[in-house]
Amino acid sequence: MxxxxxxxxxxxxxxxxxxxxxxxxxxxxxxxxxxxxxxxxxxxxxxxxxxxxxxxxxxxxxxxxxxxxxxxxxxxxxxxxxxxxxxxxxxxxxxxxxxxxxxxxxxxxxxxxxxxxxxxxxxxxxxxxxxxxxxxxxxxxxxxxxxxxxxxxxxxxxxxxxxxxxxxxxxxxxxxxxxxxxGKRQAQLLAAGVAVCVLAPAVVTAVPGGAGTPLVTPPTPTTDLSAPDDHVAVGGRIRLSPKVNFVASLDGYDYRCRAVNGTNEFTCTPASDPPYYRVASYDRFTGTSWLQTGASEGGSLRGPPGPEESLEQTITLRRSADALPAAAEPVDVDGIDYSVTRFGNLRPDEDTDPPTTYRVESERVNATPAQLRAAGTDYPEDVAENYLQVPETTDPAVARVTANVTADAETPYGKARAIESWLAANREYDLDAPNPRGNLVNYFVLSDDATGYCTYYATSMVTMLRTQGIPARFAVGYTSGQQVDANQWVVRGYDSHAWVEAYFPEYGWVRFDPTPGGPRQTAETDRLETARENGTENVDALGSDTATTTTTTTPDASSETATTDTATTPPNATTTGLPGGLEGVRDAANNSTATGTTAASGAGGVTLPPPGTLALWGLLGGGLVGALQYSGLPGRVARAVWLRRRLTGSPEDVAIGAFARVEYVLERTYRPRRDGETVRAYLDAVRAPDSVRAVAAARERARYGTGLDDDAARAAARQARAFVAAHTRLPVPDWW
Incomplete structure (x- = not known):
C-alpha cells in the first residue's frame, strides 16, 4: 500500500x-x-x-x-x-x-x-x-x-x-x-491486529465465568418491572417470578360478596377497586426504554390537587426490595426510613430484610368521569414541558391512527378512554412477544398482527396520548394481586405491571390500563399453577394456595361509571387490526419504512442481523483474512495441493510442470532464485543434485529446443517426483 x-x-x-x-x-x-x-x-x-x-x-x-x-x-x-x-x-x-x-x-x-x-x-x-x-x-x-x-x-x-x-x-x-x-505485509499485520481487538473481548466474555455474552451477539434485553431503577426496557424477554413479593392489608376496605350457586365459593365486588401499588414513574421515552430525567431523589409526599379519598395500607415485604410499593399518592409513611423520588414514589434508606412491615396512607383521585371530561387542558407549565415528549423516531402514522381512534372524543378524558379501549380490543396479549428493532410503538400501533404485554400497551398509550397533546407518563408497580381475606391481598412477582397515568388539571394523575385483564390474569394463573406443580418455594402466603375468593373490579379508581362515557369506544372498533374507517391510515402504516415494523412482523425472506453486528463480523472477517495472508498459510495449502496435482498435457507441458515443482522445493529449502539469475547459475549456487539438473535440462529442451518424447517427459517427471518426495513431508502421487 x-x-x-x-x-x-x-x-x-x-x-x-x-x-x-x-x-x-x-x-x-x-x-x-x-x-x-x-x-x-x-x-x-x-x-x-x-x-x-x-x-x-x-x-x-x-x-x-x-x-x-x-x-x-x-x-x-x-x-x-x-x-x-x-x-x-x-x-x-x-x-x-x-x-x-x-x-x-x-x-x-x-x-x-x-x-x-x-x-x-x-x-x-x-x-x-x-x-x-x-x-x-x-x-x-x-x-x-x-x-x-x-x-x-x-x-x-x-x-x-x-x-x-x-x-x-x-x-x-x-x-x-x-x-x-x-507493503503488503504491513497491511496484513494491521488487519490481524484489528481481528485481535474484535475477538479478544468476545472470547473473554464467552469463557466460563466470563462477564457476559460475546459482543458480536448482543444479549436480548430483559424487562424486570419488579426491580425498577431510573431506566426500564420495554421490549424483549420479561422476567416474572411466581414468588410472593409482599402482603397488603387495606384498612377499612369495603366490599360486597355473594355466594356462587349455593357453594362455599363467593364473588366479592368492592365498593371501590383495590389499588395498584406504584413503585416508579418515567417521563422520557427513547423508543426502546423509559428513563427518569433529572435527579432521582428530591421529591415530597403530597396528594392530588383535587378531590381525594384516603386509603391506608399495611405492607409486609416477603422479599428484599429497592422500592417501597404504595398506592398513589402516598402522603404519610410509618415504620421504615425512606426517601421520596422526584415523582413521589418511595425508596428505602436501608436494606429491607424480610419480613419488613410499614404503613402507608395514600390519597387517591376521587373524581367522576363527568368531572374529568370537564377538566379542560390548562396544564401546569412543568407538566406540559416534561410529559409531552415523543421520540422523533416515532412514525407520523402513529399520530394519524390516534387521531382516527379519538375522532369521536371531544375531551382529553374521552380520548384517553378511546385509546385505552382500542388497544385492549385490537392487540393480542402475549408474554413471549417479539422484541422489535427500533421504536416499539411503531411496531405495536402500526402492525396489524402485533403482540405484546403490559409495557407494549402502556408505552403505546402514553405515546398516543402525547401525540394528541395530552400529558401522560409511564408507571410500573404491581396490580392488586390475589385476595385471600376480606382486606388482605398476596402480591407476587407475576403481578408486576405497567400502566398509564394521564394528567387532568385540578385533579392530577389518573390511572389508565390498556392491557386486557382477562388474558393477563390467565397467563399469570397458568404460570402460578406450573410453579406450584414444580414445587417452587414461597409462591403462597396466608393460605393463598387454597383460597377460592375472586375479585371483580371496575376499570379504574376514578371511573366506576366509565361505561357511561359515550366516547369510550370508537363506533366502528373491531377486535383485530385497525378500527373500521381507517383504510387510508392502514395503507400508510403497512407501507411505513419505520424501523422495527417489518422486522418484527414475521414476513418472509431473510432477516439480517443488526448493522452493528454485521460491522463487527466484517471487521473480524477482514482481520482474520489479513492474519491468514500474513502467516502465508493459504499459499502453503495451495502449493501443497499443487505439488500433488497430476501432470497433464503434452510431454513439453509435463517437463515444464515437473521443473516448476522442483524449483519451488529448492526455493523453500535454500533460497529464492534472484531476479535475472539463470536456471543454471541458480542450480550451481544451491549445489543441486544431478537428478535436478536432468529435470532442468528436460525443461530447457521443452521450452527452447526441438521438444520431448513421452519417455523423456516420463523420466523427468519421475526424477522430479523423487526429489519433491524426499524434501517434503507430503506423500506425492505418481505424476504421470
Missing part, C-alpha cells in the same frame, strides 16, 4: 471513531428533538476544521475551548430558570462526577440542547488534527469523547468496540504513512 492509501485509511478510521460517539448524541436528539440542529452544528464544525486547518495547534485549541463555552452558554439559556439559578461550582462538579459514573445523558434536563452544545468543539478539533495529518492527536480527541459516553453508559458495546478499533487503526495507519508507507 502507498503512503496515500494509509492516509486515506487513517481518515476513514477517524470518521468511524467520530461516528461512534456522534451517534450517541444523535440518539439523544432523536428522542427529545433537534436532529436537524445537531446535524447543522456538526456540519459547521467539519467545515470550520477544513477552512482553519492552517491555524497553529495552540490557536486551534483555544478556538475549540471558545466553541465549547459558547455551546454551554446556549445550553444555560434554554434550561429552566430554577435549575440555572441553582448552579454552583459544587453542583456542577457533582453533576460532572455523576455523568462520569453512569448518569445517562438522556436523563439530563434539555438533553437535546446539551448534546448539541457539546458536539461541535471536539468534532472540530478531531478533524483539524486529522486534516493536518496529526492522526494521534485526532484519535485522542475522538477517543476521549467516546470514552466519556462509555462512562455515562450511553455508548453501547458495539459502538465502543468499533470506535476503539477505529482509533487504533487511525494511529497505526498514520504512523505507517509517516514512515513512507508500507
Amino acid at each position: 502507498t503512503t496515500t492509501a494509509y492516509r486515506v485509511g487513517a481518515l476513514a478510521a477517524l470518521a468511524a471513531v467520530s461516528a461512534s460517539w456522534v451517534a450517541v448524541a444523535l440518539g439523544v436528539v432523536s428522542v427529545v428533538g433537534g436532529v436537524s440542529t445537531l446535524a447543522l452544528a456538526a456540519g459547521g464544525a467539519l467545515a470550520l476544521a477544513w477552512l482553519l486547518r492552517d491555524l497553529s495547534g495552540p490557536q486551534a485549541l483555544a478556538l475549540g475551548v471558545v466553541v465549547l463555552l459558547a455551546g454551554f452558554a446556549v445550553y444555560l439559556l434554554v434550561i429552566p430558570e430554577a435549575i440555572r439559578d441553582s448552579l454552583t461550582p459544587t453542583s456542577v462538579t457533582t453533576d460532572t462526577l455523576a455523568l462520569l459514573t453512569g448518569f445517562s445523558i438522556y436523563r439530563l434536563v434539555e438533553a437535546g440542547a446539551w448534546a448539541t452544545a457539546v458536539t461541535p468543539a471536539p468534532l472540530f478539533l478531531t478533524w483539524y488534527f486529522g486534516f493536518r495529518r496529526n492522526y494521534s492527536a485526532a484519535a485522542l480527541v475522538a477517543g476521549g469523547m467516546l470514552g466519556f459516553f462509555v462512562l455515562t453508559g450511553d455508548a453501547g458495546a458495539v459502538a465502543t468496540l468499533v470506535g476503539t478499533v477505529a482509533a487504533l487503526l487511525a494511529v497505526a495507519c498514520g504512523r505507517i504513512a509517516d514512515h513512507g508507507g508500507g
